[in-house]
Amino acid sequence: MSIPRPTDAELEILTVLWSRGPATVRAVHETITGRRPAQYTTVLKQLQIMDEKGLVKRDESERAHVYTAAQPREATQAQLAGDLLARGFAGSATSLLLGALSAKKPSKKELAELRKFLDDYEGRR
Amino acid sequence: MSIPRPTDAELEILTVLWSRGPATVRAVHETITGRRPAQYTTVLKQLQIMDEKGLVKRDESERAHVYTAAQPREATQAQLAGDLLARGFAGSATSLLLGALSAKKPSKKELAELRKFLDDYEGRR
DNA sequence: CTTGACCTACGAGAACCGTCGTAGTATCGT
DNA sequence: ACGATACTACGACGGTTCTCGTAGGTCAAG
Numbered sequence: 001m002s003i004p005r006p007t008d009a010e011l012e013i014l015t016v017l018w019s020r021g022p023a024t025v026r027a028v029h030e031t032i033t034g035r036r037p038a039q040y041t042t043v044l045k046q047l048q049i050m051d052e053k054g055l056v057k058r059d060e061s062e063r064a065h066v067y068t069a070a071q072p073r074e075a076t077q078a079q080l081a082g083d084l085l086a087r088g089f090a091g092s093a094t095s096l097l098l099g100a101l102s103a104k105k106p107s108k109k110e111l112a113e114l115r116k117f118l119d120d121y122e123g124r125r
Numbered sequence: 126m127s128i129p130r131p132t133d134a135e136l137e138i139l140t141v142l143w144s145r146g147p148a149t150v151r152a153v154h155e156t157i158t159g160r161r162p163a164q165y166t167t168v169l170k171q172l173q174i175m176d177e178k179g180l181v182k183r184d185e186s187e188r189a190h191v192y193t194a195a196q197p198r199e200a201t202q203a204q205l206a207g208d209l210l211a212r213g214f215a216g217s218a219t220s221l222l223l224g225a226l227s228a229k230k231p232s233k234k235e236l237a238e239l240r241k242f243l244d245d246y247e248g249r250r
Numbered sequence: 251c252t253t254g255a256c257c258t259a260c261g262a263g264a265a266c267c268g269t270c271g272t273a274g275t276a277t278c279g280t
Numbered sequence: 281a282c283g284a285t286a287c288t289a290c291g292a293c294g295g296t297t298c299t300c301g302t303a304g305g306t307c308a309a310g
Contacts, residue, residue: 009268011213025287042269044288049267063276064287074227080213081221082228088136088205093225094238096206100218101246102199103207111247113219118240121226134298150257167299169258174297188257188306 003054003071005083010050013043014076017056017069024064128179128196130208135175138168139201142181142194149189 006014016031017023023031029043047067050056059066069076081096089095097114106114131139141156142148148156154168172192175181184191194201206221214220222239231239 007267008212015213015215039270041271041288045270045290046268048289074224077213077220077224078227080209081224084205084209085225085229087133088140088202090140091229093222093229093231093235094242095202096225097218097222097239097242099199099202099206100210100221102203104210104216104218106218110218111243114222115243117219117222118236118243122236132297164300166258166301170260170300171298173259190258 001054003079005079006050006055006076009046010055011076011080013046013050014055014069014073017067018073022059022066022068024066026064028067128204130204131175131180131201134171135180136201136205138171138175139180139194139198142192143198147184147191147193149191151189153192 012032013028016028020027020031025040025044025047028047029038029040032038032043047056047058051058051067055070056067057070059068071079085091085093085096089099137157138153141153145152145156150165150169150172153172154163154165157163157168172181172183176183176192180195181192182195184193196204210216210218210221214224
């Protein structure tokens with residue numbers, strides 16, 4: 001009974017929760033509506049299912065329930081990246097990075113950041 | 126009518142096709158069976174659907190049809206990495222790499238490879 | 251010519267995904 | 281007190297994913 005890989009819609013909601021912090025259905029709905037049309041009850045239902053799956057935690061002490069991501073952003077990102085790494089890239093992080101940079105040309109800043117990240121990563125070990 | 130993001134099962138089959146090259150249903154089935162139980166007709170049906178979707182191409186000139194991946198490995202990998210990058214990492218390649226390395230600790234060799242990749246990448250530009 | 255091996259086509263079912271409408275309940279403003 | 285407002289619960293539906301069984305066609309060996 002581990003936490004399942006979030007689906008597309010679930011990931012979108014998790015992203016909102018990570019950036020907004022604990023939020024009501026209404027808050028999540030408003031944020032999502034700002035980007036694309038979505039019905040209130042759709043978000044509600046999604047959140048309820050995510051609670052059952054253990055993807056979010058629900059605080060029912062108030063009338064408007066407050067939802068929180070069950071896992072911190074970094075943990076879920078590691079799960080997603082690791083999953084794709086294994087399934088589509090035969091475990092090669094280099095291939096994964098190549099794929100990412102092919103899809104979206106990095107800025108000079110991003111390249112510098114990547115370089116610094118590798119330095120730091122290797123440094124503390 | 127662009128090519129859709131391959132599902133889990135589809136990606137597994139594409140992986141076989143990429144490493145084996147053009148292959149019959151039987152060949153794909155045998156490779157997959159080596160890793161996990163799977164019915165012959167399941168693989169067949171999957172391949173047929175993938176053909177409809179345009180994920181693979183089918184050569185029917187022989188009795189046993191021969192399937193080939195429609196896109197080279199790198200193109201699909203770029204699609205997958207780019208998709209995850211946008212959906213789960215707000216476009217930050219550094220975060221994606223961090224996630225990948227968190228999920229699977231890299232060997233010294235892999236780190237050197239990453240470093241070299243960045244050098245080469247920045248070099249030719 | 252018949253039988254068995256091998257192949258494709260296809261239907262179907264179980265589970266999941268994303269979406270939404272409706273119903274029911276609590277709360278607030280007047 | 282009562283109607284409007286705000287919430288949750290829940291069923292349902294259309295689409296997709298993955299699985300497999302069955303049917304039917306071809307071909308070669310005996």
